[in-house]
Amino acid sequence: MLWIILALLLFIVQISAIIIVEYRRSNKATAWLIILFLFPLLGFLVYYFVAEEYSCYRTLQWKKNRQWEQRKADLINRSKQRIRKAMDEVNDWQEKNEHASLMKISAIPITACNETTIYTEGKEAFEAMLEAIAAAMHHIHIEFYIIRDDQLGTRFERLLIRKAQAGIKVRLLYDGIGSRRLGKAYLKRLRDAGVETGCFFPLFTTFFDKRLNYRNHRKIVVVDGKIGFFGGLNIGDEYEGKDPKFGYWRDTHFSIKGDAVLWIQYTFLTDWYLVKEQSITDFVYYPVQESQGQEFVQIVKSGPDETFLELLFSFIVSAKKRIYIETPYFVPDSAILLALKTAVIRGIDVRVIIPSFPDKKIVYNASLSYVQDLLQAGVRFYSYQKGFIHAKVVISDQLACSGSANMDMRSFCEQFELNAVFFNRKVVDHLVQDFYQDLSASHELSLSEFEKRSRIQKIKEVFARLLSPLF
Numbered sequence: 001m002l003w004i005i006l007a008l009l010l011f012i013v014q015i016s017a018i019i020i021v022e023y024r025r026s027n028k029a030t031a032w033l034i035i036l037f038l039f040p041l042l043g044f045l046v047y048y049f050v051a052e053e054y055s056c057y058r059t060l061q062w063k064k065n066r067q068w069e070q071r072k073a074d075l076i077n078r079s080k081q082r083i084r085k086a087m088d089e090v091n092d093w094q095e096k097n098e099h100a101s102l103m104k105i106s107a108i109p110i111t112a113c114n115e116t117t118i119y120t121e122g123k124e125a126f127e128a129m130l131e132a133i134a135a136a137m138h139h140i141h142i143e144f145y146i147i148r149d150d151q152l153g154t155r156f157e158r159l160l161i162r163k164a165q166a167g168i169k170v171r172l173l174y175d176g177i178g179s180r181r182l183g184k185a186y187l188k189r190l191r192d193a194g195v196e197t198g199c200f201f202p203l204f205t206t207f208f209d210k211r212l213n214y215r216n217h218r219k220i221v222v223v224d225g226k227i228g229f230f231g232g233l234n235i236g237d238e239y240e241g242k243d244p245k246f247g248y249w250r251d252t253h254f255s256i257k258g259d260a261v262l263w264i265q266y267t268f269l270t271d272w273y274l275v276k277e278q279s280i281t282d283f284v285y286y287p288v289q290e291s292q293g294q295e296f297v298q299i300v301k302s303g304p305d306e307t308f309l310e311l312l313f314s315f316i317v318s319a320k321k322r323i324y325i326e327t328p329y330f331v332p333d334s335a336i337l338l339a340l341k342t343a344v345i346r347g348i349d350v351r352v353i354i355p356s357f358p359d360k361k362i363v364y365n366a367s368l369s370y371v372q373d374l375l376q377a378g379v380r381f382y383s384y385q386k387g388f389i390h391a392k393v394v395i396s397d398q399l400a401c402s403g404s405a406n407m408d409m410r411s412f413c414e415q416f417e418l419n420a421v422f423f424n425r426k427v428v429d430h431l432v433q434d435f436y437q438d439l440s441a442s443h444e445l446s447l448s449e450f451e452k453r454s455r456i457q458k459i460k461e462v463f464a465r466l467l468s469p470l471f
Contacts, residue, residue, distance in 0.1 A: 071281045075262055079109045108266075108299050114258030115293030116427050120391075120434055122239040125231070125253040126152060132223045132255070133159055138284065139169040141268045143220040145178035145404075146234035149186045151242075153235050157186060164194035171195075173271055175216045176202040178234070198275040200416075214304055217404050217415040219253075220268050225287045228264035229255050230403055230418050232392050241387065246359065248387025250438065252326075252402055252431075258291035260420065263299035267418055295424040300403070303416040308405050311421070312412070313339055315396040324395040324435045325352045328359070328388070330367040331408035337370065344378035353438050356383035363408070365457075365464035375447045382442035389438065392419075393431055400428045 119125035133140055133156075140163060147153055164170045172190065174182060176199050187197055200216040221229040231253030233239050241249045256264070269280050302308035316323055316339040323343055330352060332340070343350050352374075358364030371381050393402045403419030405411035422428055453461075 071286070072266070075266060075286065076109055078262070079111050079259055108263050108301060110296050110298040110421075110423070111259035111263065112296055113289065113291050113293050114256055114260045114295040114297045115291050116295055116297065116422065116424070117255045118427065118430050118434070119231070119253040119255070120250065122233055122241065122249055122251055122253075125229070125233055125251075125255075126155075126235075126240065128255055129221050129229050130155065130159060132221070132227050132229070133163065136163055136168050136223045138224050139171070141171050141220065141222040141265065141272075143173040143216070143218055143268055143271060144234050145175045145215065145217045145219060146236055147172075147174045147179045147182050148234075148236035149181075149183050150237045152237050152240060153186070156235055157190060160190060160195050161193035164190075169196075171268075171272060172197045173200055173216070173268070173275060174198075175200045177215050178217070196276075198272060200271065200275050215410075215415050216271065217411065218267070218271070218418040219404050220264060220418060222261065222265045222268055225265050225285050226261060226289065227255060227257050228261040229253065230264060230420070232390050232402075232404060239390075246388040250384065250387055250389045250391055252391040252393055252434070254402070254420065256297065256420075258289050258293050258295070258297070260297040260299050261289065262286050263301070264418070267299070267301045271416070295422070295427060297423070298421040300401070300419040300421060301417075302405065302419070304414055307413055308417055308419065309333065309335070309412040311401065311419075312336060312394065312407070315394055315399065315401060316340060316343055319343060319348050319396040321397050322349045322395065323351070324393070324432065325350075325407065326389060326391045326393045326435060326438060327352070327407040328355055328390045328392070329363050329406040329408040330354050330370060331363065332370060333409060333412060336407070337373070340374060340379055341377040349380075350378070351380045351382065351435075351439070353382045353384055353389060353435070353442055355389050356385050356443070357388070359388065362464050365460045368453075368457075369461035369465035371445065372447070372450055375445065375450060381445045382439060383445060384438060384442045386438075386441040391434075391438070393435065395428065395431060395435065398425060398428055399423060400431045402431065 117128070119128065140160065142156075142160070147156075149157075160170050160172065172195055174197070179199075180203055190197055201214065219230055219233055232251045233253045237243065238246055239249055239251065241247060243249075265285060269285065273279055300308065300311055302311075313335055316336065323340070340350055354367055354371075355364070375381060391402075392404065392406055393400065394407075395401075400422045401419055402422070403417065405415075405417040405419050411417055422431070
């Protein structure tokens with residue numbers, strides 16, 4: 001009898017600890033309590049090692065570093081000078097107001113004089129990256145969530161080795177979870193050739209540091225500080241459509257020249273400092289940009305200490321005519337959910353494209369749990385039929401946001417992401433046309449059809465939704 005009382009007291013203590021720690025994040029508290037009820041002791045151990053709120057003490061070190069403060073101030077001044085001159089030529093007051101409102105959300109200012117190229121398939125994007133890397137004269141910076149030792153990974157490996165042996169400074173970052181299958185031999189070959197590598201939050205050490213849940217999901221290539229690549233693609237054969245399970249792989253990736261590159265570079269080098277504790281602030285890494293493009297672009301660097309959620313919310317609530325969304329994972333929080341429902345009530349055309357089959361079943365089931373609510377509210381959903389859609393795009397009237405962030409809780413608050421807001425009509429129109437092209441390859445979900453799901457499927461969705469704040 002005594003051991004039952006002690007076990008009950010221990011269980012109550014565990015419940016109380018979760019409620020006290022997670023009182024500001026009620027949705028997460030609910031999810032962890034469910035896990036605790038299902039797995040009383042194991043659930044709390046997992047919570048202890050995984051769920052601790054991110055402490056950004058190491059991130060703050062570079063903010064307190066005078067060199068980083070000075071470099072950031074220099075970049076802000078350079079960006080502001082160019083944007084003022086460019087904005088003087090903008091006659092549309094509404095457009096100026098949109099610029100001003102978004103500048104208040106992100107710590108990174110809007111940049112001018114940019115030229116953007118959009119890639120809708122992996123093959124063309126990777127060829128452009130490899131071509132830019134081959135032409136590098138001073139340095140190459142690469143950062144990906146996933147790097148695989150396959151055919152595509154080997155092409156990158158050989159080219160990086162060749163450039164490093166030619167005296168080009170090559171730095172490579174990879175995520176400890178996303179690239180957990182990347183072999184030591186692959187990395188050794190790079191290091192032996194002179195490539196500097198760094199692992200963002202290694203699997204073993206971050207488990208005991210209780211940072212396992214915070215991953216670097218960015219995909220960055222910067223060459224000579226003059227051209228930058230970012231978007232949804234990782235380095236692996238499946239991103240070229242070579243995986244028979246997924247088939248055709250639809251993604252959105254970008255290359256950019258102009259002032260925005262400086263902030264992509266800044267993001268990489270701050271990540272490098274976080275991993276390697278090497279402060280690289282030399283002016284040679286922030287060259288004067290030669291681009292004379294006409295585009296305004298705002299780089300949005302987000303993570304556990306710089307949320308992406310505010311930007312996304314402002315995109316939705318500011319829309320007047322249309323909101324188009326493409327995402328492989330659709331797990332919105334309550335604020336985004338309410339904003340989308342309210343947008344439909346205001347007469348806005350809201351459409352969402354999601355995959356027709358999962359790559360992660362529990363996330364897919366969680367996504368489906370939100371579809372019925374929003375279909376009832378008037379949001380139009382489409383399932384992509386041509387292959388797997390991995391593009392991450394949000395279009396609000398004549399603004400667009402795209403990059404590495406999915407529309408889920410991890411991208412909102414826990415993962416390190418890199419996105420960009422595009423103001424130029426040519427770029428936005430291109431993304432809109434891509435969206436319409438994807439619509440033509442999608443099946444629209446009707447409410448009556450969707451409600452015919454099996455009872456077992458609905459039960460799966462209920463549990464997945466309850467646990468969705470954790471993934």
